[in-house]
Amino acid sequence: MLLLLKINRMGKYNFDEIIERKNTNSVKYDAMAKYLGVTDAIPMWVADMDFKSPPCVIEAIEERVKHGVYGYSIRPQEYYSAIVNWEKRRHGWDINPDWISFSPGVVAGLSILIEEFTQPGDKIVIQSPVYFPFFQTIDSLKRKTVYNKLKLENGRYCIDFDDLVSQIDPSVKMLVLSNPHNPGGSVWTKAELTKLSEICIKNNILVVSDEIHGDMVYKPHKFVPYASISPEASINSITLTAASKTFNLAGFSTSIVISENKKYLRGFERRLHIPHLHMGNIFGTVALTTAFNKGEEWLSELMEYLQCNVDMVNTFFKTHLPKIEVIYPESTFLIWLNCKATGYSDKELNDIFNNNAKVAMSPGTIFGPGGEGYMRMNIGCSHLVLEKALIQIKNAFIA
Ligand SMILES: Cc1ncc(COP(=O)(O)O)c(C=O)c1O
DSSP: OOOOSOOOOOOSSOTTOOOOOTTTTOHHHHTHHHHHSOSSSEEOOSSOOSSOOOHHHHHHHHHHHHHOOOOOOOOOHHHHHHHHHHHHHHHOOOOOGGGEEEESOHHHHHHHHHHHHOOTTOEEEEOSSOOTHHHHHHHHTTOEEEEOOOEEETTEEEOOHHHHHHHOOTTEEEEEEESSOTTTOOOOOHHHHHHHHHHHHHTTOEEEEEOTTTTOBOTTOOOOOGGGSOHHHHHTEEEEEOSTTTTTOGGGOOEEEEOSOHHHHHHHHHHHHTTTOOSOOHHHHHHHHHHHHHOHHHHHHHHHHHHHHHHHHHHHHHHHOTTSEEEOOSBSSEEEEEOGGGOOOHHHHHIIIIIISOEEOEEGGGGOTTOTTEEEEEOOSOHHHHHHHHHHHHHHHHO
């Protein structure tokens, strides 16, 4: 065995429990063959975790299920207060309930914003390598993607401001920010966000900040909501966020849209109402409210658990496969692996990880320019499953 860390946790919550997810209609497990062409691999690709949601959330859902009537529902005042209080308590961001709207998903929200606030042919900036639905959505809606590639500096992804400025022209209307960044793991600092906001405001570029990973930040890093950095940034932006990554609730299709700017919020809502997507999901409302009101203790234990997983992966590659560089994440449960020094092509890397090691990961190339030679590993699983995956990887590389 290769147990890399002596883990001695005395927590209240059991993240070691291995829960069978096969045959539960899980994308990660039951659609792996469809999307990655492998059946018997350990799934470490699509971004959800293998942990149960906090017990308080499960109990609240059970209570709602017991009522037995699941007609159309509203989002009560308590839902909005939960979001306002969460942003204030966790991130020091003061927002009002009337800045908040609903979207059935972050990507759905992005798509609506692009349609409402840009025209076909307009340019939209993204910072690749990045979460691929950003450019897929831009392309599908016939807008043009501008790739402001990130720079890797001393093992951390940074924004290339010179490149950004050099690509701006009057047809650039929007910038979609991944804050913190998926897959690079950078938690953007106030200084970085301030510099970005100055460029965007000066050039009339609307910022859409996707903050879905903002609650999953490792110590000592501090998540800064983009709109919190200045009144000007707040007026020139829309934030998309959710409780779905943090508390493993993606199946409830409930996410949050925030903007102080009434023009943006009302424009978003108008377009959301056209296909009647504003109704939402009863259970999503209950889950989000409970998670934000009562889930903090669970979240801090989760982050400690994930930190052990990060260290386990880092130690493993340094010791056993030093040609693979772990981009040490400042946030979230997705680890970006730089495999360039192995000399393998993208196809070969995909084959080694997914087919030989039987550890199903997302190939770096799907994240756009800058993703070549990388693989993305989802470590939202028990230590034991992670260790098994690492052993399989080691065996595949030395075979
Ligand atoms: C940066 C980022 N944004 C959005 C999403 C998906 O959000 P939703 O399922 O709410 O569309 C993900 C999921 O992996 C993500 O990583």
